[in-house]
Amino acid sequence: MYLWLKGLHLAAVLTWVGGLVLLGVTTTAIRPAAAAVLLPHEKRLAATVLRWDRRVTAPAMLAAWALGIGLASWGGWFGALWLSAKLPIVVGLSALHGVLSATLRRHVEQAGRAAPTWLRHAPLIAVVGVATIALLAVVKP
Template sequence: MTFYEFLPWLTGLHVAAVLVFAGGLVGETIILAALPQNQSLSQEQQNLAAFVHRLDRRLTAPALLLVWILGITLAVTMGWFSETWLQVKLVFVLILSALHGMQSGLLRRLANGSGQVRGQALRLTIILAAFVLVAILAVVKPF
């Protein structure tokens, strides 16, 4: 099997990693939005935060790593780094990666009893819009 025959598999693995990352990030955001805002959490809520943080470390974060590794591999192989659509897409992927890092840190602090939830409602809208734009840019390649 040549490398170019392997490309559909590489693309499929990249899309699968994106799906796992997206599901994890959206799920974390919804759970964080459901927790009480601007106040300390109960022990039960801290346990929930600890559980979600463990899921993040075991599923969402590794999926994000795969997204980056496979995405960069595809971009280098296909010579896409000079393409405007990819450069715009990378801005949104960086935003999603940063939001993931912020949420992961918040989940860790909440699990340890030292954090407070703030401003999660708007974050879900930003995350969903970014994923939609990433998908459109990747499939349509409009510019």
């Protein structure tokens, strides 16, 4: 049973991270500050990505959290140093997901509203965060 939970957790994490990077790249690509109005193809792209986010990425994030908590309980890892280091990164990635989703939604609703400049680094932040989590989870220092 443990291996099934681990496999499902990994699948959920990969799906979530893929969607998170997609949100980051899309938010960076659509720059409403550069134009007062989003072009029709930009609105379609943003709406499609937001629909994917609601239907796939957000549920995958919730599944990753639930399965991860289950795995940590099963393994008795609460209190382990590697998990204590991993959890703040996971919380940060969850927050990044919320910020990106809200920013992209605002881009569609209120064209011309500038996104925070640090969000242009969101895809890199996601990749570095996930790589760090993977190292912590595999090596368990």
